[in-house]
Amino acid sequence: MNHRYEVLDVIGKGSYGILYRCKDLKTNNYKVIKQLRRSKHRTKKEIKLFENEISILQKLNHENMPKFYETFTHDELLFYVMNYIEGDNLEDLIFYKKVTFNEEQSLILLVDLLVLIDDIHSKNIYHGDLRIPNIIVNNNQLLLIDFGLSKQNDSSGEMKEQDYYDLGEILLYLLYTTYPTKKKKALPWTEELSLKKETVHLLKRLLQIEVSYSTTKDILKDLQAAILANKM
Known part of the structure; x- marks a missing residue:
């Protein structure tokens, strides 16, 4: 070629x-x-x-x-x-290799991802397609790929909000890896998952159930509080 x-x-x-x-x-x-x-x-x-x-x-x-x-x-x-970026994407790790993430591990992984999101947002670039297949793990390093739906200079703020919402969805995927799947009745995550109140607060803001975040700095602050709560 x-x-x-x-x-x-x-x-x-x-x-x-x-x-x-x-x-x-x-x-x-x-x-x-x-x-x-x-x-x-x-x-x-x-x-x-x-x-x-x-x-x-x-x-x-x-x-x-x-x-x-x-x-x-x-x-x-x-x-x-x-x-060429080597490694396994999160989708394969979770669904095929059956890798699990406890609450603290999930939050730490999200910190690594947030660092990458903050970097592109500082350039006025918004990913627009944050999903577990687009996150690669290689030697404990997190890599972000697939910018096919990304946009630049989004003045409306919708793309930023979408990226933050997607972070919440990714966090839920990670947290559910340790959830027993034999439960008979499907319930909302707020009832199914046993989480620290700091993690629940973080998720509700990311998923826009409560007042949504406006900066990565605010997300990081709540992330660190949730990680600290899991160490106590």
Whole structure:
């Protein structure tokens, strides 16, 4: 591909694009190449979304996020190249490898994720798709991927609120990993999970049940209080 990259396998397929794991024949390093599907080349809107994703990746500057290298066209198709990130995503860890997280571990993991969110928000970038498949764990390090739905300079604040809400959803996923699944009656998480009141307060604000957060600083303050409560 592009006389430089040898395609090794397909690692992701969506309605929007295709991800290939490739070998860079110049450096012998592994890279990931994303292709905009041929069907998406028919409208300027779809091409603009792809270009927006590239623009966002070019602004990222964090070792725990994708590193952008270049764009190219091949057979009239659009591609861009980024580094290959090793590790398991949280979805695979939870559902296939059956890894569990207790309350304190869940909160600590969220701190690591919040650091990454704070970094992109400081650049006026909002992820828009914070889900467990888009969080990679490698050697106890947390990495954030897939900026395909991300936006820049969201003046309405909706994207920031969405990211914060998604943090609440991720925290719930983690907390439920230690919940016994044989319960007969499905109840709200406030009744099913036995949590410290500080964690409940944090979740209710993230999930906008109570007054929602406006800054990552406020979230971190409540996160630290919840972690401290779990150590006592």
